[in-house]
Amino acid sequence: MSQDETPIVNCPDCGKSVIWNENSPFRPFCSKRCQLIDLGEWAAEEKVIQGSQLYSNHDGWSEEPDRN
Numbered sequence: 633m634s635q636d637e638t639p640i641v642n643c644p645d646c647g648k649s650v651i652w653n654e655n656s657p658f659r660p661f662c663s664k665r666c667q668l669i670d671l672g673e674w675a676a677e678e679k680v681i682q683g684s685q686l687y688s689n690h691d692g693w694s695e696e697p698d699r700n
């Protein structure tokens with residue numbers, strides 16, 4: 633009797649092999665990154681990038697961990 637074979641799928645985003653078990657929480661994606669891409673969350677991250685451009689325009693980085 634063979635143990636039940638673990639299915640292997642290909643990540644829909646990058647095509648990498650993903651073992652379908654609990655070690656792959658993002659299956660069928662290989663990683664959270666690929667999952668996010670597929671969910672369209674990249675669009676949300678673009679907003680963040682645009683926002684930080686506004687900040688760098690404005691007098692730079694006052695978020696130093698230096699402050700007490």
Ligand SMILES: [Zn+2]
Nearest residue numbers: 643646662666
């Ligand atoms: Zn992937």
